[in-house]
Amino acid sequence: RYLRSLILLVVSGPLRRKMAQSVLSTMPGASTGTVVVKDPLNFWGGKRVTLGHEKNAEPVYEPATGRVMCQMVPCGAEEVDEAIKSAHSAYLIWRKMAGMERARVLLEAARIIRERRDNIAKLEVINNGKSITEALEDIDVSWHTIEYYAGLAGSLAGQHVQLPGGTFAYTRREPLGVCVGIGAWNYPFQIATWKSAPALACGNAMVFKPSPMTPVTAVILAEIYKEAGVPDGLFCVVQGGAETGTLLCHHPGVAKVSFTGSVPTGKKIMEMSSKGIKQVTLELGGKSPLIIFKDCELENAVKGALMANFLTQGQVCCNGTRVYVQRDIMPQFLEEVVKRTKTIPIGDPLLDDTRMGALISKPQLDKVLGYVSQAKKEGARVLCGGEPYIPSDPKLKGGYFMSPCVLDNCRDDMTCVKEEIFGPVMSVMPFNTEEEVIQRANNTTFGLASGVFTRDISRAHRVAENLEAGTCFINNYNISPVEVPFGGYKMSGFGRENGQVTMEYFSQLKTVIVEMGDVESLF
Numbered sequence: 001r002y003l004r005s006l007i008l009l010v011v012s013g014p015l016r017r018k019m020a021q022s023v024l025s026t027m028p029g030a031s032t033g034t035v036v037v038k039d040p041l042n043f044w045g046g047k048r049v050t051l052g053h054e055k056n057a058e059p060v061y062e063p064a065t066g067r068v069m070c071q072m073v074p075c076g077a078e079e080v081d082e083a084i085k086s087a088h089s090a091y092l093i094w095r096k097m098a099g100m101e102r103a104r105v106l107l108e109a110a111r112i113i114r115e116r117r118d119n120i121a122k123l124e125v126i127n128n129g130k131s132i133t134e135a136l137e138d139i140d141v142s143w144h145t146i147e148y149y150a151g152l153a154g155s156l157a158g159q160h161v162q163l164p165g166g167t168f169a170y171t172r173r174e175p176l177g178v179c180v181g182i183g184a185w186n187y188p189f190q191i192a193t194w195k196s197a198p199a200l201a202c203g204n205a206m207v208f209k210p211s212p213m214t215p216v217t218a219v220i221l222a223e224i225y226k227e228a229g230v231p232d233g234l235f236c237v238v239q240g241g242a243e244t245g246t247l248l249c250h251h252p253g254v255a256k257v258s259f260t261g262s263v264p265t266g267k268k269i270m271e272m273s274s275k276g277i278k279q280v281t282l283e284l285g286g287k288s289p290l291i292i293f294k295d296c297e298l299e300n301a302v303k304g305a306l307m308a309n310f311l312t313q314g315q316v317c318c319n320g321t322r323v324y325v326q327r328d329i330m331p332q333f334l335e336e337v338v339k340r341t342k343t344i345p346i347g348d349p350l351l352d353d354t355r356m357g358a359l360i361s362k363p364q365l366d367k368v369l370g371y372v373s374q375a376k377k378e379g380a381r382v383l384c385g386g387e388p389y390i391p392s393d394p395k396l397k398g399g400y401f402m403s404p405c406v407l408d409n410c411r412d413d414m415t416c417v418k419e420e421i422f423g424p425v426m427s428v429m430p431f432n433t434e435e436e437v438i439q440r441a442n443n444t445t446f447g448l449a450s451g452v453f454t455r456d457i458s459r460a461h462r463v464a465e466n467l468e469a470g471t472c473f474i475n476n477y478n479i480s481p482v483e484v485p486f487g488g489y490k491m492s493g494f495g496r497e498n499g500q501v502t503m504e505y506f507s508q509l510k511t512v513i514v515e516m517g518d519v520e521s522l523f
């Protein structure tokens with residue numbers, strides 16, 4: 001029901017018009033290269049909104065084929081204002097509801113997502129290019145997130161403080177108001193839930209702007225929230241790029257901006273938000289170190305290195321792309337990691353056996369390949385991959401595929417080791433001692449994540465303590481259960497997503513002081 005008429009499965013020739021069906025019936029059979037999205041992708045006031053114009057429309061590509069799958073029409077000042085007003089009117093109702101009542105609505109939303117996970121995941125794959133196996137996991141993480149914050153919605157509480165003479169004070173945790181979420185293209189649906197679930201649980205409303213490259217799934221989340229029973233306008237979606245984002249950050253009706261994306265854009269978001277003293281959460285990029293000691297369980301370390309580098313075609317902010325391997329085990333590590341990397345099945349992301357799909361766009365693919373050539377120029381050795389990949393299936397010829405790459409002979413001063421590549425490229429470097437590797441691992445302006453593989457438990461915790469990063473994985477990498485906080489140190493940002501603490505980032509504290517005696521006036 002929720003998507004009736006969203007998507008026309010385009011079938012060639014005369015059948016075309018007759019075959020137009022609802023997405024619910026077409027998605028199960030949807031295949032790469034067939035889906036065209038026609039319906040409006042903006043959502044406020046409890047429904048999808050058709051803009052009265054097509055100004056500055058941008059094509060949205062299916063990464064696996066290079067085909068245009070829909071048009072993204074950006075919202076201008078008027079539309080942004082309408083969405084924020086719509087969110088504000090919903091906020092006035094939602095904030096007054098008991099936390100337990102909000103929880104019930106959120107649980108229903110989580111249930112609906114779980115029920116429709118296959119279809120949402122397929123649409124995510126078609127728009128993003130990642131493998132269906134990963135997308136299904138992303139959608140599962142999404143409903144976990146909503147369930148988790150539903151559980152916390154009833155827990156908002158303050159403190160009672162005793163003061164002399166029977167006087168006392170209490171604190172209340174109150175929502176902030178209308179919050180803005182601005183998302184990246186690597187986890188489109190999941191980012192929308194990471195931001196909206198805690199925001200809504202605390203009693204806020206949210207206006208969400210997805211990346212212009214991945215506009216199609218956020219509006220499905222909006223429909224699901226609506227179906228679950230949120231007041232009309234509580235979760236709005238406005239489409240657009242930098243300009244629309246700027247309008248959101250400057251709007252006086254906005255209390256907070258939660259952003260996921262690159263460092264340069266993060267700086268702009270912070271600057272713009274400062275004009276209105278808006279709170280910000282910034283989830284930015286990284287160039288995270290993964291340290292592998294010779295006493296590790298090698299098979300797990302190799303698997304960890306692959307998980308740290310190749311999820312979502314390497315387009316993950318917390319990836320461990322600087323892999324430091326203790327010199328004694330370097331040959332074995334490289335042999336094993338290269339062997340496994342070469343066998344990663346690349347191809348049609350909707351097929352169950354595929355483990356690596358297409359990068360998000362042609363420019364992104366070119367940028368990543370450019371990093372590989374630069375690395376070669378600077379003296380790195382390509383042990384495998386790093387080349388454009390053309391799958392045998394003819395419909396994938398125009399897709400943005402590349403073979404996953406392992407670089408050896410890397411030094412800390414190389415571009416590939418210093419900059420966030422955001423593609424499937426692992427740089428491997430040897431190290432000798434713990435002290436040395438910690439110093440090298442921390443020698444970066446980023447600080448999102450880090451990892452260590454060792455069987456020495458004291459070493460593991462000592463290294464975790466000394467790494468300057470918001471997360472340290474011990475003997476694994478890139479698992480991110482919703483129960484634990486996620487966020488950066490240094491230029492990787494501040495504020496946290498997930499975990500209990502995020503309730504604090506979406507609420508504010510009010511102090512109420514109650515005088516029980518007479519007023520002692522100085523005047």
Ligand SMILES: NC(=O)C1=CN([C@@H]2O[C@H](COP(=O)(O)OP(=O)(O)OC[C@H]3O[C@@H](n4cnc5c(N)ncnc54)[C@H](O)[C@@H]3O)[C@@H](O)[C@H]2O)C=CC1
Nearest residue numbers: 183184210211241242245246261262265268284285317422
């Ligand atoms: N660390 C991470 O999670 C991510 C890092 N990146 C990095 O950034 C590079 C560029 O990718 P983009 O998608 O262009 O990232 P971006 O950081 O420019 O975009 C992220 C979001 O911010 C919005 N935005 C852009 N400029 C804005 C502005 N001036 N005001 C308000 N909102 C604005 C975009 O429309 C998008 O929704 C990638 O190649 C990658 O290296 C990109 C996405 C996620």
Ligand SMILES: C[N+](C)(C)CCCC(=O)O
Nearest residue numbers: 187316317318478479480
């Ligand atoms: C799910 N996980 C941990 C692999 C990545 C989530 C962070 C991001 O948005 O890049």
